[in-house]
Amino acid sequence: MAKIDLGQAPVREGSGYPAPFHEMAEGRTKWQLGDAGGLSDFGVNLVELPPDSWSSQRHWHEGEDEFVYVLAGELVLVTDEGETVLRSGDCAAFPKGVANAHHMVNRSDAPAIYLEVGTRLPQASPCHYPDVDLCYDPERGGYLSKDGMPYPKRVMA
Template structure:
């Protein structure tokens, strides 16, 4: 495969979270590097996270593993166990099926850059959001309330 031209890779800004859960994630930008070279078994993203923004709402996956490495800057990893600062070079991983909600917050005054790697199993994977009235059922492209009603 040729070298990935990051500037030309598919990207998306902001979030698909419904209001009011979208605010903290509106400034994030992801480049889908795995998509750029046709990877189908796992995803690889470059994430740029401006000051004050979050990688996601705190969540966990039923059928997808996740791995993240901080390339530049620093973020705060928030899990059920508490908070931990991650700096350039630090990594964290989240096995599928472990009900430990997690996300990254950029509380610094400069942009953070991260590499994200994860399984691609959308037909089997559900995503739970322990802190808010939000769920992402397996096989559904979108969000529902915890009682199953759509947004």
């Protein structure tokens, strides 16, 4: 059956960033709907972002498209061009290879809920984080400082 039982979907809480970069996304919860539905070409996540949380560190991907659609609440999209408020029914797209770093911040007093859709590759592509000393390079082992030193793996609770 194609219907996905949200209660059976894999859930990820927080982020996989190394310390201290994980702290701003600690309250984020993602239901991995694409995984639950057996999708292989693209990922789909239902995300709940509590007040005062970030979706991620500001970033851009070399080889992965991203799309978000806000279902409830209010978010501030932060890009290289500045800030834009996103409310229920608003969406944003981030084409692969475009060096316009982005993330969303919940500055409201209520949770925000959005869908996030992205390219699913056999191996992740490099990702750039211009605001902090962080980059992601799967060929060099994952998260690195900008001078190429690997970060220690963070123990996930």
